[in-house]
Amino acid sequence: MVVAQNRPTRLLISKAAVAHNLAETRKAAHAKTVFLAVKANAYGFGLLEVSKAAIDGGADGLAVAVIDEALALREAGFTCPILIMSLIQPEYAGIAAANNFITTVASIDWLGQAAKYINGDVPLRVSVAVDTGMGRIGYRDRAEIDASLNYMEDNASLFTYYGLMTHFSQADSEKVDYFHKQLARWHELTDTLPKPPMIHVANSGAAMYHADEIPHDVIRAGTVVYGIEPSLGELRKDDYLQQIERLETELVFVKQMHEGDGISYGHIYHAHEGEWIGTVALGYGDGLMRKLTGFHVLVNGQECPIVGKLAMDAMMIKLPGNLPVGTKVTVLGTDGDKTIRLDDWADYIGIAPWELSIIFQDRLKRELVERF
Numbered sequence: 001m002v003v004a005q006n007r008p009t010r011l012l013i014s015k016a017a018v019a020h021n022l023a024e025t026r027k028a029a030h031a032k033t034v035f036l037a038v039k040a041n042a043y044g045f046g047l048l049e050v051s052k053a054a055i056d057g058g059a060d061g062l063a064v065a066v067i068d069e070a071l072a073l074r075e076a077g078f079t080c081p082i083l084i085m086s087l088i089q090p091e092y093a094g095i096a097a098a099n100n101f102i103t104t105v106a107s108i109d110w111l112g113q114a115a116k117y118i119n120g121d122v123p124l125r126v127s128v129a130v131d132t133g134m135g136r137i138g139y140r141d142r143a144e145i146d147a148s149l150n151y152m153e154d155n156a157s158l159f160t161y162y163g164l165m166t167h168f169s170q171a172d173s174e175k176v177d178y179f180h181k182q183l184a185r186w187h188e189l190t191d192t193l194p195k196p197p198m199i200h201v202a203n204s205g206a207a208m209y210h211a212d213e214i215p216h217d218v219i220r221a222g223t224v225v226y227g228i229e230p231s232l233g234e235l236r237k238d239d240y241l242q243q244i245e246r247l248e249t250e251l252v253f254v255k256q257m258h259e260g261d262g263i264s265y266g267h268i269y270h271a272h273e274g275e276w277i278g279t280v281a282l283g284y285g286d287g288l289m290r291k292l293t294g295f296h297v298l299v300n301g302q303e304c305p306i307v308g309k310l311a312m313d314a315m316m317i318k319l320p321g322n323l324p325v326g327t328k329v330t331v332l333g334t335d336g337d338k339t340i341r342l343d344d345w346a347d348y349i350g351i352a353p354w355e356l357s358i359i360f361q362d363r364l365k366r367e368l369v370e371r372f
């Protein structure tokens with residue numbers, strides 16, 4: 001993995017914005033304990049940068065999908081609770097116990113397998129996943145849950161029943177029927193179970209829009225803390241979140257064109273006589289979609305269209321005039337009275353904003369700043 005340290009292109013993450021969004025989420029959900037989901041490189045924003053911003057900004061724990069992400073956090077010095085939300089291979093149960101991870105269990109078979117790999121010095125803390133209708137992982141049957149809790153009790157030196165969770169398939173929409181179906185199933189399966197220290201069912205949507213109907217002391221939030229409204233504005237239209245990211249770069253080359261000169265691969269754009277075109281050091285190799293052609297960036301507070309196809313390492317923009325190399329270019333963020341958010345890209349391209357951040361590549365340098 002190579003990070004472009006020495007290129008004037010940076011994805012800045014604002015600690016103040018992360019802290020603000022965490023506080024908004026905590027308030028709306030009435031949550032005591034907030035785990036920030038930092039799986040998949042913190043939704044593309046940068047695992048270590050976002051995790052630092054989150055812990056400094058009031059998050060109580062971090063939630064990941066794979067054990068390698070959890071190990072990377074421990075290696076980087078994070079001592080906070082770490083929840084692994086997907087199933088790990090049973091072979092890694094001992095490593096998970098030694099690192100004090102909270103792991104997810106979804107079958108009695110897994111416990112039997114994992115037991116072979118735990119030496120008993122420190123029991124493994126497990127969170128019991130209940131499938132109430134997401135159809136991904138989790139117990140679907142009460143008898144197997146009971147058997148698993150009994151198994152853990154009989155093997156208390158190996159396992160601690162620490163959590164109970166489910167995940168909603170739709171919690172961020174005006175359509176609430178399916179949510180309520182899942183909630184009813186949750187009550188059916190878990191109401192008479194012994195209660196572990198950590199009961200956690202809410203992702204961003206459930207935390208923001210269903211807190212009063214669900215256990216909400218502990219939540220697992222991602223999207224909303226990244227500054228993306230979970231319902232994409234369907235359920236809440238006010239501007240309560242702050243943009244956590246700012247993607248900025250500079251003009252690295254500027255030229256004046258003649259009438260009809262083509263720009264980039266396949267010449268899908270032709271310039272007019274005298275037009276000024278700037279090149280910036282950022283392309284689809286950094287994780288920008290090529291479909292951003294025709295969208296714009298901000299230069300000196302003005303919208304400048306992205307012209308021609310994005311190249312892997314560069315893209316060209318139409319300038320209002322002859323601007324010097326080194327002029328700042330805002331690709332995401334605010335310049336003057338204009339702002340570009342991931343939601344604007346998402347609307348332009350027609351996919352979800354988090355699908356756009358998740359593809360930011362390692363080459364793109366992340367940098368944590370206090371505020372913008």
Ligand SMILES: *Cc1c(COP(=O)(O)O)cnc(C)c1O
Nearest residue numbers: 037085167203204220221222223
């Ligand atoms: C990713 C994930 C979350 C966070 O979801 P958001 O919708 O981004 O808040 C919560 N719980 C589980 C199990 C997840 O996989």
